[in-house]
Amino acid sequence: MSARLESPRLVLREPEEGDVPALLLYYQFNDERFARWEPFHEDDLSYHMRWVHWRRGESAIGRGWSFLALDRAEPDALIAIVNLYDIVASSAHSGMLGYSVDGAHEGKGYAREAVETVIAYAFGTLNLHRLTANYHPANERSGALLRRLGFVVEGYARDMLYLRGTWRDHILTSLTNPAWKPPEVTGPA
Numbered sequence: 679m680s681a682r683l684e685s686p687r688l689v690l691r692e693p694e695e696g697d698v699p700a701l702l703l704y705y706q707f708n709d710e711r712f713a714r715w716e717p718f719h720e721d722d723l724s725y726h727m728r729w730v731h732w733r734r735g736e737s738a739i740g741r742g743w744s745f746l747a748l749d750r751a752e753p754d755a756l757i758a759i760v761n762l763y764d765i766v767a768s769s770a771h772s773g774m775l776g777y778s779v780d781g782a783h784e785g786k787g788y789a790r791e792a793v794e795t796v797i798a799y800a801f802g803t804l805n806l807h808r809l810t811a812n813y814h815p816a817n818e819r820s821g822a823l824l825r826r827l828g829f830v831v832e833g834y835a836r837d838m839l840y841l842r843g844t845w846r847d848h849i850l851t852s853l854t855n856p857a858w859k860p861p862e863v864t865g866p867a
């Protein structure tokens with residue numbers, strides 16, 4: 679079943695094919711803001727359709743979840759996107775976190791609310807033990823958001839991500855789950 683989460687101001691749900699026009703508009707509107715920190719997103723409906731299929735395929739096999747954060751009062755308004763990537767079970771029980779917020783909603787606590795809700799899902803329902811999130815040293819808003827959420831800096835990776843034609847350094851951070859429970863079944867699933 680498709681995951682659906684709620685917070686005081688937002689509904690967070692997995693992307694669907696019908697969201698493709700809104701995704702295209704989101705990345706068109708925010709392209710300049712995202713250019714230094716985010717991978718390139720093609721200005722093309724079929725690209726976003728492929729993204730939706732990829733992310734739904736990942737959640738179907740438990741390797742990642744993407745959430746569109748929509749305004750509870752106006753459910754067509756796409757406010758933020760939060761991605762849980764590269765979930766590993768085995769001995770790690772970990773995942774990676776990525777996020778962005780629409781420019782019209784930046785600086786209003788929406789990103790924090792959306793990311794906090796996905797962390798609660800990752801640590802509660804998915805019972806992950808560790809989330810990592812990495813940001814470019816000049817991305818002060820991203821660093822501030824992670825600090826507010828309790829992420830701790832663990833290191834510095836040179837030339838970590840190839841974004842829009844340039845290798846970019848990143849600061850590595852993580853958050854662990856104090857309420858993690860050892861799984862009842864261990865070994866191969």
Ligand SMILES: CC(C)(COP(=O)(O)OP(=O)(O)OC[C@H]1O[C@@H](n2cnc3c(N)ncnc32)[C@H](O)[C@@H]1OP(=O)(O)O)[C@@H](O)C(=O)NCCC(=O)NCCS
Nearest residue numbers: 715777778779784785786787788789790812813819820823
């Ligand atoms: C990184 C990013 C998601 C942070 O978003 P953000 O809106 O700054 O983060 P928050 O949701 O925590 O909002 C915090 C601000 O909202 C303010 N705020 C207003 N109302 C609030 C409320 N009800 N609750 C909480 N904070 C509120 C806070 O005071 C804070 O203000 P400040 O930035 O002036 O200190 C955003 O800058 C972004 O999308 N950047 C581009 C993409 C990107 O960099 N992605 C991450 C790659 S690593």
